[in-house]
Amino acid sequence: MCGIAGIMMRGARAPQAPAVERLLAALAHRGPDGNGTVVRDNVALLQTRLAIVDLATGDQPMFTPRGTALVANGEIYNNPELRAVMRDTPFVSRSDCEVPLFLYETDGLGFAERLRGMYAIAIHDPAARRLVLARDPFGIKPLYYAITDDAFAFASEPQALIASGFARAAINPRARNELLQLKFSTGAETIFPGIWRVLPGETLVVEDGQIVARRQQAALPPGGADMPGTVAQLETTLLDSVAVHLRSDVPYGLFLSGGIDSASVLALMRRATGQRVQAITCGWADGAGVDETAEARRLATAMGADCHRVEMGPADFWALAPRIAASIDDPTADAAVLPTWMLGRAARAQGLKVTLCGEGADELFGGYSRYRKRRAPLSWISRKPRSMGVFGDPAGLAGWRDGIAALETNTMPDRSAVQAAQAIDIAAWLPNDLLTKLDRCLMAHGVEGRTPFLDPVVANFAFRLPDAQKVGWRFGKHLLRDWLAGAFPAAGAYARKKGFKPPVGAWMQARSGELGSLVASQPGIAACMPTDMIRGAFANAAAESQPAWSLLFYALWHSHHVLGISAEGDIAATLADAGRG
Numbered sequence: 001m002c003g004i005a006g007i008m009m010r011g012a013r014a015p016q017a018p019a020v021e022r023l024l025a026a027l028a029h030r031g032p033d034g035n036g037t038v039v040r041d042n043v044a045l046l047q048t049r050l051a052i053v054d055l056a057t058g059d060q061p062m063f064t065p066r067g068t069a070l071v072a073n074g075e076i077y078n079n080p081e082l083r084a085v086m087r088d089t090p091f092v093s094r095s096d097c098e099v100p101l102f103l104y105e106t107d108g109l110g111f112a113e114r115l116r117g118m119y120a121i122a123i124h125d126p127a128a129r130r131l132v133l134a135r136d137p138f139g140i141k142p143l144y145y146a147i148t149d150d151a152f153a154f155a156s157e158p159q160a161l162i163a164s165g166f167a168r169a170a171i172n173p174r175a176r177n178e179l180l181q182l183k184f185s186t187g188a189e190t191i192f193p194g195i196w197r198v199l200p201g202e203t204l205v206v207e208d209g210q211i212v213a214r215r216q217q218a219a220l221p222p223g224g225a226d227m228p229g230t231v232a233q234l235e236t237t238l239l240d241s242v243a244v245h246l247r248s249d250v251p252y253g254l255f256l257s258g259g260i261d262s263a264s265v266l267a268l269m270r271r272a273t274g275q276r277v278q279a280i281t282c283g284w285a286d287g288a289g290v291d292e293t294a295e296a297r298r299l300a301t302a303m304g305a306d307c308h309r310v311e312m313g314p315a316d317f318w319a320l321a322p323r324i325a326a327s328i329d330d331p332t333a334d335a336a337v338l339p340t341w342m343l344g345r346a347a348r349a350q351g352l353k354v355t356l357c358g359e360g361a362d363e364l365f366g367g368y369s370r371y372r373k374r375r376a377p378l379s380w381i382s383r384k385p386r387s388m389g390v391f392g393d394p395a396g397l398a399g400w401r402d403g404i405a406a407l408e409t410n411t412m413p414d415r416s417a418v419q420a421a422q423a424i425d426i427a428a429w430l431p432n433d434l435l436t437k438l439d440r441c442l443m444a445h446g447v448e449g450r451t452p453f454l455d456p457v458v459a460n461f462a463f464r465l466p467d468a469q470k471v472g473w474r475f476g477k478h479l480l481r482d483w484l485a486g487a488f489p490a491a492g493a494y495a496r497k498k499g500f501k502p503p504v505g506a507w508m509q510a511r512s513g514e515l516g517s518l519v520a521s522q523p524g525i526a527a528c529m530p531t532d533m534i535r536g537a538f539a540n541a542a543a544e545s546q547p548a549w550s551l552l553f554y555a556l557w558h559s560h561h562v563l564g565i566s567a568e569g570d571i572a573a574t575l576a577d578a579g580r581g
Helices: 017-026 079-084 098-114 158-163 173-182 231-245 260-273 293-302 314-327 337-349 361-365 402-409 417-443 456-462 478-487 504-509 512-520 531-539 545-561 571-579
Strands: 002-009 035-040 043-049 069-076 117-125 130-135 144-147 151-155 195-197 202-207 210-216 252-255 278-284 306-312 354-356 448-450
Touching: 002 017, 002 069, 002 117, 017 035, 017 043, 017 151, 017 158, 043 069, 043 117, 069 098, 079 098, 098 117, 098 130, 098 202, 144 158, 151 158, 158 195, 173 402, 173 545, 231 260, 231 456, 231 478, 252 260, 252 337, 260 293, 260 361, 260 478, 278 293, 278 337, 293 306, 306 337, 314 337, 314 417, 314 504, 314 545, 314 571, 337 417, 361 417, 361 456, 361 478, 402 417, 417 448, 504 512, 504 545, 512 531, 512 545, 512 571, 531 545, 545 571
Parallel strands: 252 278, 252 354, 278 306, 354 448
Antiparallel strands: 002 043, 002 151, 035 043, 069 117, 117 130, 130 202, 144 151, 144 195, 202 210
């Protein structure tokens, strides 16, 4: 797990040292255990390392005997299996990231098709004079690029491209409107003009500073033919995924809520290792909101696990929200960023460099109510998912649904309506909200998050399940619940979903008048939202928190990433500085 970046200059010019140094500095938080750089010809590759596997000999960049070089951010979980069939390969380390380097030499641009893991990879092939970038099919690990008149540059985070001078801190209005209405933005464009995402599963070929080829690896199998699954098949599939996700040379743990996803991972971790699991849960001060930490601790006790409770209250919210918003340079207005950041900090304090998480279970096994509404006859009378934005459909946020609409028209014709809704979420919501939140909130503390539900073996099984084994009239995730009921009866497999939501509405309502004035005067908000709508959102924050949180998050995010205001102050100080210009 690391931060990676690189530059390919046009022509024969070498990358300039100051740009390389700024990239390294901007990504230092992602790799507190060291860094490495290679500059040759017109290319620079660099990495900041968080050492997880092969602590002794896993430094990057890595090289083949013919000079091909690699930097990578991620974990290749089938590293042992691939090495077993690559017996004649001259490996010089135990690093899982050395395998894709040599696969490139044998498989060419198809090298990523044999990888099982999460990754963002950059390979420089000096013989072909090309740079190759690849990202895992679910988009678990981030990768961005910018193209200027002089160079192609890439990095794990957009802020590094801005800090090194390859892009500017300005706003793409379409992406901003998506953020405010959907809580995330879609597609390859980011909120920063001129910075693009390498899409999930995409491989790019760059020559002389220009993209000359693209190819895509799908996260999901084709739809159409239902493949009923049994509880026994599901257990075999999930246990296999959790076992490979536990391959690590450093201590690991689990983020545990009271829900069935993390409870499933807890049971599988115990089954896979036979050891006590180190879990962390997050709750709220003063009994505010829906606090599942008591349930999480009960589940931990039932499974023989240790569970550390982290608490967040209004004082933490007021003091830390600017810092949390600053950590998420590709923004997502999901209030779960608050507890996720707290969990990342707690994991680091507990000495855990790796944590397993439950992301992806809802999307693959059909956990959201919007999937149930896609089954007939509800689909005949229900609106399409995300047909209404957070703020309704105001004229000032034009184009906010264009990206979702494009995904709706591009779904495969043989997929059911439920599968189509799942596929849209997996293409857009999952990588650009849930996984971005997880990556930035954990990497801010040098912690790696692993998602065993987001595995190609699991996806191949889960996505093909008949709709009825995923969504019913009362519950989603039917087959997963059926398995959990037998494997971990104490988990309450058929309890209703509560969600991991902080009481942010109550926290904002307590100072709604002050927040309304501060946010209304923040330049990024004032440019796109009328004052009466802003004040109304904060006045109603306790009853409906998302509009107020979206405005506050964007105001804090814009203050830091566009206006350059320090995130070390509290909410009031940060927004007051922004309002003064």
